Amino acid sequence: MPILYTTKATATGGGRAGHAATEDGVLDVTLTVPKALGGDGATGTNPEQLFATGYSACFLGAMRFVAGQKKIKVPDDAKVTATVGIGPRDDGTGFGIEVSLLVDLPGVERSQAEELVAAAHIVCPYSHAMRTATEVDVSLA
Template identity: 50%
Template sequence: MNTLYTAKVLAVGGRNGTVRSDDGLLDIKVALPPALGGKGDATNPEQLFAAGFASCFENAVIHVARNKASKVNDDDIEVTAAVGIGPNQAGGFGLSVSLDVTIAGLNQADAEEVVKAAHTACPYSNAVKGNIDVAIKVNTR
């Protein structure tokens, strides 16, 4: 693979610590959410993963939609990502992901076709393929 960009982030203190990118643009506290026994007074790795997946997947949808006859504006696409965490069968933990994609200006069949192609193009989708099942719901408006 010819790497086009590399993000580098330092984590200190695990789930009750801080994360900081090498360029300083990301510099935040992380905390264990209340559902996992923490205070929940800061963001957590699952929220950060959901944010990355949602924005990356939305960009993949934008990319695919641009190549369709029916053009949609970037603001006509919304993606909500939900990332869950729970115990797995190996005694560790696993993640679940669901994506709720809404596209204005396309009919349901075209929207589903665009999202299917985006799921093939998205680096996050490709990274989790075969390891995390991704449930995708497609809506139009």
């Protein structure tokens, strides 16, 4: 697969309670553990929020891409809401995530909206990774 864009982000500190930033400094966040996961509820973000933000934006972009190919107008107020949950896996060996997407396409006929959503779910790289359990290269520095 030819790579068109690459970015890097680094997390430091306690992982879920620490700091993360992209190498260009555009994204620079304090990480905190939500109360539901045993944290103190301090102001900050967490990996699930970042994943939900990225997935919703990517899916909306994929939908606009597909709509452009099909000459369908996506309204300016279209939105995608990603819900990301985390919990222990049934096999007891770690944690898993659960994701759902809610797409709002005001003014688009339902059958056309369903067609766009189905096609975007094929095109979106986040959807593809979730669906195919993409392999991740993990190495030690």
